[in-house]
Amino acid sequence: MRRPPSPLLLPCILVFFSSLFPALTHGRGSPVLSPFFSPLPSPPMQPIPVPPPSLAPSPIVTQIIVRHHHFHKELIVAIVLASVAVVSIIISTFCALLFWRRNRHALDSKNIQSSDGARGLTLGPILSKFNSLKMTGKKGLLAMIEYSSLESATNKFSESNVLGEGGFGCVYKGCFDGGILAAVKKLDGGGQDCEREFENELDLLGRIRHPNIISLLGYCVHGETRLLVYDLMQNGSLETQLHGPSHGSALTWHIRMKIALDTARGLEYLHEHCNPPVIHRDLKSSNILLDSEFNAKISDFGLAVTGGNHHKGNVKLSGTLGYVAPEYLLDGKLTEKSDVYAFGVVLLELLMGRKPVEKMAPSQCQSIVTWAMPQLTDRSKLPNIVDPVIRNTMDLKHLYQVAAVAVLCIQPEPSYRPLITDVLHSLVPLVPTELGGTLRVAEPSPRASHKSSSH
Incomplete structure (x- = not known):
């Protein structure tokens, strides 16, 4: 949009024309030439003697006088037009300045609304379904949801919706207006921890967006109770x-590898793409x-820490x-490799279908790492320690590769x-393309085909 003339132009124009008027009238000296002055009173009328023919003005003089009067009229017209x-x-x-200011104000307002709309785009369709919510700048994109809405969505936190x-409370299934489902975590009076x-959860999940990290939709503070609202994951947890x-x-x-x-x-994403890096600490x-x-x-x-914080000795x-x-x-030494160790344990669970710690006797437990290594x-x-559900359903070469990755992840020495x-690059070739990897499966097993059709 072209900018209107600067307000500084007006004094320049006025100075120019004010200097022009005296210049135009200086040669005549008669105020009659200026339309801004009232005409002077005319002198008394006296008879004008008729000159004799010998003294009559010549045609040339007459022409000069006519031209002079014509010039006088043109000058008056020019001054009027200039004024x-x-x-x-x-x-x-x-008017242009006023119009420009109004347009600029409207444009700024529109830009602010567009920016806010773009930042809330991912959550907008979901949040718009909730009752009695308001966005808050303190927590970024998160919605502050009223307690009454959460109470209604969970049927007053009924046990049937657990x-x-x-450690600090239960997670409930919540059904909001429009049939929108969400998970509501209720934290009851757990003190400072x-x-x-x-x-911590609000701070991190309020700014993290990734397909493989849970989305936090909103929160609520009600007396001593704290509530968090997440996307509902229909198939529950991997543990379940x-x-x-x-x-x-x-x-x-293949689903396990996915x-x-x-x-x-x-x-x-947490280790390499967040700034500062995030250590989950409870994978x-x-x-x-x-x-x-x-x-x-x-x-x-809730237990995650960002890079630098864990070196200060203030992490419990x-x-x-x-x-x-x-x-x-x-030793209390915490690094990204601590998450890698936990990932190795999860990989063993997927391979063997066993819990990370199993009771052998009332006072004796056995670690899956110690037993499987x-x-x-x-x-x-x-092949004999693989979960019976998936035993003999995979390429043995792939099984050996996954076992090798797991062994590396659970090494006692973090530098190893x-x-x-x-780890990610090692797993990509083992997952079919339709599940997010690069493996091309010519003839999927009947079990895998049945699973794909059920989706």
Whole structure:
């Protein structure tokens, strides 16, 4: 849009024309030439003697006089027109300036609305379905949802809507207006630790957006109660799928490899693409959630720390038995390799269908890492420890590759463990193209075909 004339132009125009008027009238000296002055009173009328014929003006003199009067009229017309032009320019400039200011204000408002709309685009279709919510700048894109709406959506937090239970409360299934489903985590009076995890989750998930990381839609603060609202993952957690009533029957070999690949992608984003890097610190099968197509998403960032924070000695030792890396458990040393160790344990769960820690006696437990390590490196024993649900359904070469990756991830010495990026590149060729990898399966097994058709 062209900018209107600068307001500084008006004084210049006025100075120019004010200097022009004296110049035009200086030669005549008669105020009659200027339309801005009233004419002087005429002298008394006296008879003009008629000159004799010999003294009559010549034709040349007459022509000069006529031309002189003609010039006098043209000068008056020019001054009148110039005056009109000055007034017109002043009025036009004022209108243009007013119009420009209004347009600029409207454009700025439109840009702000467009920017806000673009930032809230991903959540808009979902959030618009919720009742009684308002966006808040304090938490970025998150919606602050009224407690009454959450209470109504969960049928007053009915036990029949419980999806799972955590350290500070339960997760409920919520049904909002329009049939929108969401998961509502309710944290009840857990003290400072609960408040810290609540704030941590808001801070991290309020700015993280990735297909393999759970989406946090909103939150609520109601007295001592804190609530978080997430996308609902229809197939629950990996822990429920593997160790629940179905015992992994819905998870084929290729689906399990897809879950491992999705989890590795989520971790790689946290370690390599977040600034500063994020260490999850509590990666486990119960924090890997599965949607209706078994796409995996990492959840529960209450214990996560960002790069630099864990070097200050202010991070409390936390985690889940069986997934905690030995250097963190013994020395409090926390790095991205701690997440890689936990990922290796999850990979063992997917391979063997066993829990990370199993009770052998009332006072004795056995770690899946301790039990599996000697057999993972023995190709003759490896097929026998695979989960019976998927045993003999995969290419043995692929099984050996996955076992080798798992062995590297659970090395006691963190420097021997690979980066999660290296793990990711090792898993991509083992996952079919239709599931997000690069493996081309010529003839899928009947079990895999049945699973694909069920999707």
